[in-house]
Amino acid sequence: MTPEEQDAFETLLANCADEPIRFPGAIQPHGLLLTLSEPGLEILQVSANVETLLGRTPQSLLGQPVEGLLGQAQAAALQHSVQQPLLSNDSPLTVALNGMTFDGLLHRHDGVLIFELEVHAGHYQPGSIAGNLTNLGRMLQRLQGAASLQALYEVSVREIQALTGYDRVLIYRFEEEGHGQVIAEASGPSMEVFNGLFFPASDIPRQARELYRKNWLRIIPDAGYQAVPLVPALRPDTGEPLDLGFANLRSVSPIHCQYMKNMGVLSSMSISLLKDGELWGLISCGNRQPLHVPHELRMACQSIGQVLSLQISAMEALEVSRQREEKIEALGLLNQAMIDSPQNVFDGLAGQPEVLMNLTDAAGIAIIEDKQLHRYGNCPEPDEIRALHKWLQQGGQAVFASHNLSAVYPPAEAYQHVASGLLAMSLPKPVDNGVLWFRPEVKETINWSGDPKKPLDLENSEAGPRLRPRASFEIWKVEMAGISRKWSHGDLYAANDLRRSALENDLARQVRREQQAVRTRDDLVAVVSHDLRNPMTVISMLCGMMQKSFSSDGPHASRRIATAIETMQQAAGRMSTLLDDLLDTSKIDAGRYTISPKTLDVGQIFEETQALLMPLALNKNISIAFESEPELKIHADPERLFQVLSNLVGNAIKFTPRLGTVGVHAALGGNEIVFTVKDDGEGIPAEQLPHVFERYWTMKEGNPNGTGLGLYITQGIVEAHGGRIEARSEVGKGTEFRFTMPMGD
Known part of the structure; x- marks a missing residue:
């Protein structure tokens, strides 16, 4: 074929794949x-x-x-x-x-x-119909009584041939790669046998498969027919071609009619077989002579196809269930090995190599955990496995399976004798990890019906070059290289279930480690707090005693010593506050923060808070107002509520400029009391506002001594009461904190 002819062939082939078969006109x-x-x-x-x-x-x-x-x-x-x-x-x-x-x-x-x-078929082809409808019920019973999938296929083709009189009835199953295989056949003695042969995917183009998925049955009584056009050619209401996708009389592609003639048949009928809404295969019928099967018989054949589809789905589901059951014991052993492993889940799996290989009937396995690589059985070299694993990570699939690895990962061709098949799983962790199962190449000869590389040919006509379906259906033997045995549904289930167990165990380990870290930190904070409190108390007492001996109004040296003592007392007080905050933070983090709630009068709480904080406000000439609706009662821990108000009001005073205002308000809001603390200070930038309740958040300017734990603890206290807290702020206009507490009796 010349380059020009090859280009024409490729163009026509693309046009054939996109042929609008639903709109033949x-x-x-x-x-x-x-x-x-x-x-x-x-x-x-x-x-x-x-x-x-x-x-x-x-x-x-x-x-x-x-x-x-x-x-x-x-x-x-x-x-x-x-x-x-x-x-x-x-x-x-x-x-x-x-x-x-x-x-x-x-x-x-x-x-x-x-x-x-x-x-009506009796007028179209008198006396050509074999069989009748009286045995349809018994036929369906025989389908439902088939003991295996293959027996089911064999019963189906025999019954449909007996019912319709077609010379050949076969079941054609689509494979994952797109091509199809004949898996059952009932043929007359003069017919060429296709059972077991593979047919290229191009024999049934993509758009034809989609039409078959939507439409159960198609029939061509005579492939030598002359197509009858519609008048007018376009729909008067839309100006578009009529969609005949669901019409029994729809004209088919001339290429398909020629394909039938090349196969030696002039009449055909096909019945779709669906599984989970997708096209699983076809029941394909052919006859050497024109044959028009009556509508009633076609409906009976369609019923058989529908029952067969249900039976295929049910029996395949049972087979999948059986395969899964076979894996349960091994999966249990591997799960226990992961639980018992002192290091990580992959070390546990590495301790059970035989069980892990037998789980998927693999010839070799590789187990990766960060820098560790364990290999058992027949595997590629370590560098090859690392490169393969890196490629798998780029794909992002949690579980990957292929029985022709070199077709999707060309470097695998170098080791296809040990790894033509790959099944792999990994966990979402920051380090390299996973299990890879390998299967070796299994060279086999596949019998194709004709050359699979030449499904269509090119011929010249008066109108120019046109496609011609292949004329040869002789057996074409192709030796398949780089192919392993396929991974079964059970193998895929085992990989997914093992991954699930590994993920659960790995997460459980992380949780235990986190819990242990929290317990260790809590113990450390408690010990440090206890051991530091006594020395801090002694320092404070000594500072108080020394202050009596040195006056800030005395000589210069005496004043310096008095100032130093005051600084020491402030530092000791700050450290005591920090210890309290650390203890509270530790309890909040561990979920062990406890409160002792009782019924409190909001007005009284406000009076106590105002008495404590008023000196701070007066020192900056800040106007502070506490307002509460009358007779409000809340159910709260008095010390913890006082801590919340002291922290929020104290912060408001701290960040409000001189002569500013601070307002504290309490009001009934449904079944809870709503508190607000509002100031007209500098405000919090919008980008920082979402982080104000995080640990160690602090406004650096104007609060150089803040620990950053106050608002975190405040939130913990409010939530421990079953309430919620939020902050609103606008730079230059002030900040408002709003929190809720349960209403008292």
């Missing part, structure tokens, strides 16, 4: 198709063969009520059908016209009513 000739308006049922479009079948020109029918074509009685029956809440073709309308009998099929799609008049 034509139907097959074994019936008529009309689109009707509602509710008047005027004819909007009609297939051109209305003239050959019924002796009426399309132009004479367009825009006319369908009654003019069907007659009054049959039009009334149609009107009754379209008024039903759900259209169903299980029992089609029987329509008699021009000495012929038609099956009337109805469906709505894309805002239009589509009415198909399919020629």
